[in-house]
Amino acid sequence: MKKGLISVLASVISILVGLLFGLLLLIIIKPGMAFPKFGQMLTAGISSAPKLAKVLYQAAPLIMTGLSVAFAFKTGLFNIGASGQYTVGAFAALACAIIFQMPWYLCLLAALIAGAFWGVFPGLFKALFNVNEVITSIMFNWIGMMAVNLLCMNIKQDGKLIMLPKAWISGNGLTDRTVSLSVANPNALIPKMGLDKLLNSNYMNISIFIAVAFAILLWVILSRTTFGYELKACGSNKNAGIYAGINAKRNIVLSMVIAGAMAGLGGGIYYLAGTAEYTIQKALLAMGFNGISVALLATSNPIGTIFSALFISYIQVGGETLQPVYAKEIIDIIIAVIIYLSAFALLTKTIISKRIGTGTANANDKLGNPIPPEELKGRKAHAHAHGNKQKEGENK
Amino acid sequence: MSEYVIEMLNITKKFPGIKANDNITLRLRHGEVHALLGENGAGKSTLMSVLFGLYQPEEGIIKKDGKEVKINDPNDANALNIGMVHQHFKLVECFTVLDNIILGVEPNKFGFINKAQAREKVVELSKKYGLQVDPDAMIEDISVGMQQRVEILKMLYRDNEILIFDEPTAVLTPQEIDELMQIMRNFTKEGKSILFITHKLNEIMAVADRCTVLRKGKCIGTVDIKDTTKEELSTMMVGRPVQLEVEKDEAKPGKVVLDVKNVTVPSKLHSNNAVKNVSFQVREGEIVCLAGIEGNGQTQFVYALTGLDKMSEGSITLMGRDITKASIRNRAKAGMSHIPEDRHKHGLVLDYTLEENLVLQRYWQPEFRTGPFIRRNEVRKYANRLIDEFDIRSGEGPVTPARSMSGGNQQKAIVAREIDRDAKLLVAVQPTRGLDVGAIENVHRNLVACRDSGHAVLLVSLELEEVMSVSDRILVMYEGEIVGEFDPKKVTVQELGLYMAGAKNMYREVGHGGADNGKEKEA
Numbered sequence: 001m002k003k004g005l006i007s008v009l010a011s012v013i014s015i016l017v018g019l020l021f022g023l024l025l026l027i028i029i030k031p032g033m034a035f036p037k038f039g040q041m042l043t044a045g046i047s048s049a050p051k052l053a054k055v056l057y058q059a060a061p062l063i064m065t066g067l068s069v070a071f072a073f074k075t076g077l078f079n080i081g082a083s084g085q086y087t088v089g090a091f092a093a094l095a096c097a098i099i100f101q102m103p104w105y106l107c108l109l110a111a112l113i114a115g116a117f118w119g120v121f122p123g124l125f126k127a128l129f130n131v132n133e134v135i136t137s138i139m140f141n142w143i144g145m146m147a148v149n150l151l152c153m154n155i156k157q158d159g160k161l162i163m164l165p166k167a168w169i170s171g172n173g174l175t176d177r178t179v180s181l182s183v184a185n186p187n188a189l190i191p192k193m194g195l196d197k198l199l200n201s202n203y204m205n206i207s208i209f210i211a212v213a214f215a216i217l218l219w220v221i222l223s224r225t226t227f228g229y230e231l232k233a234c235g236s237n238k239n240a241g242i243y244a245g246i247n248a249k250r251n252i253v254l255s256m257v258i259a260g261a262m263a264g265l266g267g268g269i270y271y272l273a274g275t276a277e278y279t280i281q282k283a284l285l286a287m288g289f290n291g292i293s294v295a296l297l298a299t300s301n302p303i304g305t306i307f308s309a310l311f312i313s314y315i316q317v318g319g320e321t322l323q324p325v326y327a328k329e330i331i332d333i334i335i336a337v338i339i340y341l342s343a344f345a346l347l348t349k350t351i352i353s354k355r356i357g358t359g360t361a362n363a364n365d366k367l368g369n370p371i372p373p374e375e376l377k378g379r380k381a382h383a384h385a386h387g388n389k390q391k392e393g394e395n396k
Numbered sequence: 397m398s399e400y401v402i403e404m405l406n407i408t409k410k411f412p413g414i415k416a417n418d419n420i421t422l423r424l425r426h427g428e429v430h431a432l433l434g435e436n437g438a439g440k441s442t443l444m445s446v447l448f449g450l451y452q453p454e455e456g457i458i459k460k461d462g463k464e465v466k467i468n469d470p471n472d473a474n475a476l477n478i479g480m481v482h483q484h485f486k487l488v489e490c491f492t493v494l495d496n497i498i499l500g501v502e503p504n505k506f507g508f509i510n511k512a513q514a515r516e517k518v519v520e521l522s523k524k525y526g527l528q529v530d531p532d533a534m535i536e537d538i539s540v541g542m543q544q545r546v547e548i549l550k551m552l553y554r555d556n557e558i559l560i561f562d563e564p565t566a567v568l569t570p571q572e573i574d575e576l577m578q579i580m581r582n583f584t585k586e587g588k589s590i591l592f593i594t595h596k597l598n599e600i601m602a603v604a605d606r607c608t609v610l611r612k613g614k615c616i617g618t619v620d621i622k623d624t625t626k627e628e629l630s631t632m633m634v635g636r637p638v639q640l641e642v643e644k645d646e647a648k649p650g651k652v653v654l655d656v657k658n659v660t661v662p663s664k665l666h667s668n669n670a671v672k673n674v675s676f677q678v679r680e681g682e683i684v685c686l687a688g689i690e691g692n693g694q695t696q697f698v699y700a701l702t703g704l705d706k707m708s709e710g711s712i713t714l715m716g717r718d719i720t721k722a723s724i725r726n727r728a729k730a731g732m733s734h735i736p737e738d739r740h741k742h743g744l745v746l747d748y749t750l751e752e753n754l755v756l757q758r759y760w761q762p763e764f765r766t767g768p769f770i771r772r773n774e775v776r777k778y779a780n781r782l783i784d785e786f787d788i789r790s791g792e793g794p795v796t797p798a799r800s801m802s803g804g805n806q807q808k809a810i811v812a813r814e815i816d817r818d819a820k821l822l823v824a825v826q827p828t829r830g831l832d833v834g835a836i837e838n839v840h841r842n843l844v845a846c847r848d849s850g851h852a853v854l855l856v857s858l859e860l861e862e863v864m865s866v867s868d869r870i871l872v873m874y875e876g877e878i879v880g881e882f883d884p885k886k887v888t889v890q891e892l893g894l895y896m897a898g899a900k901n902m903y904r905e906v907g908h909g910g911a912d913n914g915k916e917k918e919a
Contacts, residue, residue, distance in 0.1 A: 229770060
């Protein structure tokens with residue numbers, strides 16, 4: 001338990017230093033407004049019920065992609081393919097909703113299965129041919145996104161496009177976004193159960209509870225079941241896993257399948273809220289890559305993922321209040337700093353445990369594999385190269 | 397000039413929850429071999445790390461030639477002419493021998509490395525001290541013994557006068573150990589001083605002048621080797637008299653447990669087979685030892701036997717059941733347990749806690765699971781029982797991360813796990829590698845107890861002493877073949893050595909030059 005406390009402390013310290021850095025940035029850019037705006041940013045998320053709803057609404061898919069990356073990390077794999085799995089999951093959910101007119105829970109199930117299917121390939125390549133999952137999952141990000149674009153633009157019924165129809169939208173031109181769910185199939189919207197009235201926001205639905213439930217489920221699998229024991233054993237020492245009679249290849253595939261399923265479900269949750277439509281994409285969706293940040297900040301703990309996703313969502317909502325005095329992108333910088341720092345979590349943890357004299361001399365990295373800081377920087381840089389900037393589905 | 401070249405006075409070094417060194421004083425004379433003896437986790441490596449600048453002590457001072465010095469990092473140690481050969485070598489695998497030796501102190505001209513000059517010095521040093529190396533060989537291609545010579549040359553290249561050897565013999569063959577002892581004696585003739593960390597009493601008796609004994613972080617005393625005996629040293633080290641000889645009754649072999657027929661395993665390195673047509677049986681109630689010099693196919697044979705690797709021909713029968721093609725898990729269920737050769741590669745998940753590692757081979761059994769869930773209370777109970785029974789020492793008991801445990805206790809954990817599985821056949825590969833006498837006594841006693849309770853034990857060992865004292869039957873393996881079978885009571889070590897080196901073969905004529913083939917090929 002002490003070690004858990006130290007992990008949390010390390011993450012909190014990273015967050016505080018990151019925020020301090022953000023404040024410094026604000027002061028440098030425009031000193032007069034820095035403190036009031038900073039205060040606004042920090043409190044925006046709880047300033048009103050609708051804002052809080054927005055935080056929860058954004059956090060739900062973030063938890064899912066965060067879980068996807070975190071689960072893979074715990075089992076020694078780096079799932080950079082969460083974005084592709086997320087996109088494929090989103091498509092499956094929307095297709096089931098629009099074309100097959102299914103209810104929301106079947107759509108979510110479809111999203112889960114589609115994401116899992118997208119995780120199979122990197123898993124199989126890794127298990128059978130020892131191809132690095134980072135490379136295959138990056139490729140499958142693009143394959144997934146392009147395939148979804150292609151499908152959206154070509155699925156016809158009675159000679160008419162239905163995913164991106166003229167028919168649903170007034171005007172003549174073909175739109176670049178999928179049809180609004182509230183028109184096409186209100187049954188496919190994730191139920192709100194009165195939460196929208198409670199928080200006075202159209203964004204609010206039960207997706208946050210779905211996400212939290214899965215986080216708890218994954219935590220139970222990882223820390224309480226023999227299956228999780230096997231996955232983690234193979235993840236941190238494949239040879240020892242084989243020696244213990246564990247089917248390492250099967251576990252690699254399963255691990256990627258579960259990771260993919262989580263990201264896919266994230267896609268379903270986001271688009272079945274009915275507040276955003278899938279738009280034809282030119283670059284990979286950022287939600288999958290933000291999942292990497294979430295997982296790192298949570299030191300790959302599924303329960304921690306809930307809190308880190310909530311935090312990142314909270315600060316993103318807060319960032320909107322910085323406009324127009326400051327650019328909204330300052331939030332991206334603050335988050336980046338926090339992630340950099342949490343990548344040094346090992347270091348921070350060691351320092352803390354030395355200071356308070358608890359834990360062991362060599363505190364273990366919470367990631368399944370110890371990852372050297374340089375590599376993490378590379379990974380983060382990669383995530384950023386794929387553009388945190390682009391928005392994901394236009395809000396209504 | 398002071399009588400002592402190095403004095404470590406009243407050194408105390410604490411780690412969270414443990415005093416690794418508690419008020420230890422060690423004085424090293426000019427030109428002596430000073431052994432540092434202690435069980436695993438007694439604080440030997442910590443003390444040497446303090447001297448080498450890797451750790452800073454909380455209390456105590458270090459003096460060089462009578463003057464107090466501060467050693468903040470290995471560079472300071474180097475400047476004071478202190479060099480160290482670590483237990484796990486610090487070499488760059490994909491560099492040549494020469495590159496590794498000059499790494500960090502490359503002679504250069506305007507930023508360009510002057511290798512010719514370096515090579516001259518290295519060749520000269522290697523001739524002078526009889527340290528045979530090929531300066532252009534890649535580290536990954538040379539034997540462990542030669543890698544160690546490279547480490548020693550690294551110290552000499554830096555003109556180190558105080559040489560620390562951290563358990564240098566743990567990875568060496570008997571012949572290589574003899575060579576190393578000779579090299580150490582040559583060094584002291586040159587006036588160099590040696591600190592020799594070990595827990596092998598024979599080596600201390602053979603080469604050391606004095607010996608400081610540590611136990612549980614405390615200094616027990618320093619003795620002159622010529623005034624002491626092995627028994628006295630081991631008593632000082634363990635804190636009680638230790639049985640150095642293995643005590644056992646006559647074996648009473650029963651039914652055949654393991655039947656190996658014509659097993660052939662292809663080599664991963666060359667087109668020849670690593671294991672050729674090996675057949676033998678192990679019966680219940682006997683310890684059969686597979687002896688041989690490292691690299692003669694024992695590892696590959698064990699891999700094939702335990703299912704870690706495939707064999708191309710032959711069959712394996714365990715308790716009357718053909719397991720030639722069985723999975724590892726099914727072999728375990730059929731009654732095979734396995735103490736692996738490489739504890740870090742196969743034996744342990746280092747990121748797991750001790751208790752998690754103790755159930756690595758049985759977490760799937762009904763006693764430890766309810767449906768998909770692990771019964772954590774049962775695991776904890778079981779771990780505590782093994783920790784008590786096998787005296788596994790660690791900082792935080794069952795929840796200690798395996799990575800933070802000392803090598804000897806990691807090995808004890810594996811031995812405990814495998815013996816307690818109560819499998820009909822125990823395959824033990826070098827089960828005492830890197831253990832101290834107390835722990836070796838413990839493992840040997842456990843192996844014998846395992847035999848006496850009707851189990852079959854297949855022991856693979858490189859240590860002739862262990863082979864002679866523990867086994868009931870000895871099979872010698874040379875170049876992938878079994879070349880002889882012996883009764884340990886009726887054979888001498890010298891005779892065994894001839895078979896191990898390929899000079900003799902019980903089953904066929906040996907061609908000319910067979911004797912010196914064996915080792916060179918592996919090197």
